[in-house]
Amino acid sequence: MVLHKRLDYGFNGYQVPPIPRATRSARGRGNIRKKSDGNEMCAFDLLTTVAGKLLLEGESTPNSTNTVKEEEDTSLKENLYNEGIRERGFFISPIVSEAPVVNHCLSKSKDTLSGQASVITSSDCSEKLDSAERFINCESKNETGNCSTKVEQEASGFGDFSNCTLGAESKKQMKIDLSNDAKIFSSQFPDLWDRKPTNLVASDNTVKLSLSTDPVPFGSFPVIRNDVKLTNKDDDENSCGCAQPSTRNKAFRPTPRVGNFRTRKLIDLNPKFEDADSETRHVYNRKNDYKSERSQRDFPFKKRKLYYCNSFSDSDGGSSDRICSSPTKDINRDAAGYSLASSGARAAVGTSISRGARTSSDSHVKLKIKSFRVPELFVEIPENATVGSLKRTVMEAVTAILGGGLHIGVVFQGKKVRDDNKTLLQAGISHDDKLDALGFTLEPNPSRASSTSGPESRSRVLPCDTLQPLTRGPPTPTVICNGIRRGTYSAFSDHPEPNLNNFIESDHDSAPSPPDASLEKDAADSRALVPVAAVNAEALAVVPMRKHKRSETAQRRIRRPFSVYEVEALVQAVEKLGTGRWRDVKMRAFDNAKHRTYVDLKDKWKTLVHTARISPQQRRGEPVPQELLDRVLIAHGYWSQKQAKQHMKHQSETRLLL
DNA sequence: TTTAGGG
DNA sequence: CCCTAAA
Numbered sequence: 150m151v152l153h154k155r156l157d158y159g160f161n162g163y164q165v166p167p168i169p170r171a172t173r174s175a176r177g178r179g180n181i182r183k184k185s186d187g188n189e190m191c192a193f194d195l196l197t198t199v200a201g202k203l204l205l206e207g208e209s210t211p212n213s214t215n216t217v218k219e220e221e222d223t224s225l226k227e228n229l230y231n232e233g234i235r236e237r238g239f240f241i242s243p244i245v246s247e248a249p250v251v252n253h254c255l256s257k258s259k260d261t262l263s264g265q266a267s268v269i270t271s272s273d274c275s276e277k278l279d280s281a282e283r284f285i286n287c288e289s290k291n292e293t294g295n296c297s298t299k300v301e302q303e304a305s306g307f308g309d310f311s312n313c314t315l316g317a318e319s320k321k322q323m324k325i326d327l328s329n330d331a332k333i334f335s336s337q338f339p340d341l342w343d344r345k346p347t348n349l350v351a352s353d354n355t356v357k358l359s360l361s362t363d364p365v366p367f368g369s370f371p372v373i374r375n376d377v378k379l380t381n382k383d384d385d386e387n388s389c390g391c392a393q394p395s396t397r398n399k400a401f402r403p404t405p406r407v408g409n410f411r412t413r414k415l416i417d418l419n420p421k422f423e424d425a426d427s428e429t430r431h432v433y434n435r436k437n438d439y440k441s442e443r444s445q446r447d448f449p450f451k452k453r454k455l456y457y458c459n460s461f462s463d464s465d466g467g468s469s470d471r472i473c474s475s476p477t478k479d480i481n482r483d484a485a486g487y488s489l490a491s492s493g494a495r496a497a498v499g500t501s502i503s504r505g506a507r508t509s510s511d512s513h514v515k516l517k518i519k520s521f522r523v524p525e526l527f528v529e530i531p532e533n534a535t536v537g538s539l540k541r542t543v544m545e546a547v548t549a550i551l552g553g554g555l556h557i558g559v560v561f562q563g564k565k566v567r568d569d570n571k572t573l574l575q576a577g578i579s580h581d582d583k584l585d586a587l588g589f590t591l592e593p594n595p596s597r598a599s600s601t602s603g604p605e606s607r608s609r610v611l612p613c614d615t616l617q618p619l620t621r622g623p624p625t626p627t628v629i630c631n632g633i634r635r636g637t638y639s640a641f642s643d644h645p646e647p648n649l650n651n652f653i654e655s656d657h658d659s660a661p662s663p664p665d666a667s668l669e670k671d672a673a674d675s676r677a678l679v680p681v682a683a684v685n686a687e688a689l690a691v692v693p694m695r696k697h698k699r700s701e702t703a704q705r706r707i708r709r710p711f712s713v714y715e716v717e718a719l720v721q722a723v724e725k726l727g728t729g730r731w732r733d734v735k736m737r738a739f740d741n742a743k744h745r746t747y748v749d750l751k752d753k754w755k756t757l758v759h760t761a762r763i764s765p766q767q768r769r770g771e772p773v774p775q776e777l778l779d780r781v782l783i784a785h786g787y788w789s790q791k792q793a794k795q796h797m798k799h800q801s802e803t804r805l806l807l
Numbered sequence: 808t809t810t811a812g813g814g
Numbered sequence: 815c816c817c818t819a820a821a
Contacts, residue, residue, distance in 0.1 A: 708815070751810075751811075
């Protein structure tokens with residue numbers, strides 16, 4: 150039998166700059182969370198977004214502290230040398246091309262690994278990213294605030310999607326503005342692969358998330374989107390401002406054509422109907438089907454043994470972080486070490502207090518999160534493995550952490566804020582003088598602790614459970630305090646006509662957050678102050694494989710209420726085509742609205758008919774003009790009568806045949 | 808894939 | 815909106 154020599158690497162964490170993502174409708178089925186009203190911007194949205202913005206970023210481990218086992222020459226070792234990994238540690242290439250991030254790489258990856266597991270290979274992706282970054286790079290060198298606006302403008306050419314890097318001088322930071330009424334709501338970490346750049350346009354009370362990052366040791370780091378506006382209004386969810394690039398490999402090519410096209414569409418708001426029969430109308434895109442979207446998210450993991458290990462050092466200096474090595478021998482110690490740490494994931498949040506504008510009575514809290522940190526992790530891989538497979542392995546480990554679901558914890562004044570329903574005001578987070586210690590933590594999601602790893606690897610990790618001193622003081626404050634200040638809040642320039650905009654250019658699909666984040670809240674909270682519950686350790690110890698299909702697959706689409714304009718388009722189309730030709734209706738009136746499937750249109754018609762039949766008092770949502778509802782009833786009556794006749798005719802024909 | 812309906 | 819049987 151052949152025993153692999155194994156190289157084991159410990160990772161003390163990656164710094165994770167943010168990625169935008171969408172929040173999710175609070176009203177979805179199975180969603181416990183209530184629709185937040187009025188001024189109460191739920192921090193859930195904020196945190197979800199924050200979490201969703203996390204992008205893996207490289208963290209260099211200088212001084213070559215990596216203790217790669219010095220063995221005979223092996224392909225891996227050689228490769229490691231060649232690639233300079235030993236000197237530089239690992240970094241994770243940000244993939245910013247498009248929504249299902251994996252696929253972008255997959256399409257380019259020429260890796261030798263089998264199947265779709267060959268993600269994040271070689272420098273292929275990163276190189277392209279690099280150039281892409283440079284291409285789209287916004288030029289703000291010193292100002293962090295500068296970028297967002299710029300990107301926003303320049304990026305519109307290709308679906309509101311852009312990446313942006315900041316110059317060397319800029320600080321890595323994440324600014325968050327939120328109202329004092331924001332609630333604390335920890336959330337599950339969203340699926341890494343599920344995130345799609347999204348910009349939620351707010352109505353009045355908004356949360357602003359400006360993100361920026363400084364170049365990482367390996368070059369500038371792209372930020373997909375630098376501005377995220379959140380809203381707690383359900384009805385505004387249809388106003389996501391980001392779209393996936395239509396074509397994979399064109400993600401970085403904001404060609405003028407695309408830009409013009411979009412411009413044209415934006416201007417050309419009305420000719421929906423005249424345009425209907427136009428020859429230029431492109432063929433109905435069958436890729437609209439969500440199933441294809443879903444399949445893109447599939448990210449098969451190979452069964453490898455991956456361990457997490459933890460470092461005590463809270464410093465995010467990087468160089469001082471401990472590198473775990475040779476876990477085969479040290480696994481116990483490492484595991485114990487891990488267990489001593491609060492939770493697997495720590496958010497190394499740098500402080501950046503910007504005080505000023507105190508005079509403002511504006512009730513917004515402004516925080517800057519420098520970076521999050523994901524937990525240390527262990528990877529065990531045969532010595533003769535290729536660098537590519539090493540990369541993939543690391544990728545899997547990291548993905549499993551992030552994609553496996555993380556919670557966001559809020560730490561304030563050294564204590565974990567567990568009441569998600571508390572407003573920031575109530576929690577005292579809005580008081581300047583008490584704001585010396587606010588931070589966020591990334592916590593492993595215990596509900597996803599299952600693993601497919603063998604008992605062996607399990608047992609090797611288990612000791613940390615027993616060694617784990619549960620009584621240890623709350624190590625949770627892995628978060629450095631954040632600067633918070635009350636300041637004036639500059640509102641975003643609202644889109645003049647979000648609905649129409651959305652209607653016309655509404656293929657901005659956003660990734661809903663996991664449906665049952667709130668369900669897991671309690672479980673998470675119950676052990677919030679426990680450094681590392683056994684469950685936790687195990688959860689982190691063994692990378693959860695992609696076993697939780699449900700949470701990946703059962704992503705409910707975001708709710709997007711039909712605007713009056715859309716209703717009118719629908720009614721008009723149905724009047725002409727009838728109620729049984731939804732595909733035609735779709736092509737005729739909603740060809741540009743890629744998020745409206747014919748099933749959606751059919752459903753909308755169904756509800757329209759229902760709405761028209763009930764009394765106006767019973768109707769909810771954006772009121773549909775009575776005139777339209779009347780037309781609905783008329784059209785519906787007409788076509789159902791026609792359909793009935795057809796049916797009768799058909800029946801009599803078949804009867805004759807018999 | 809598209810329709811039609813229930814959930 | 816989702817799910818699916820049936821066409």
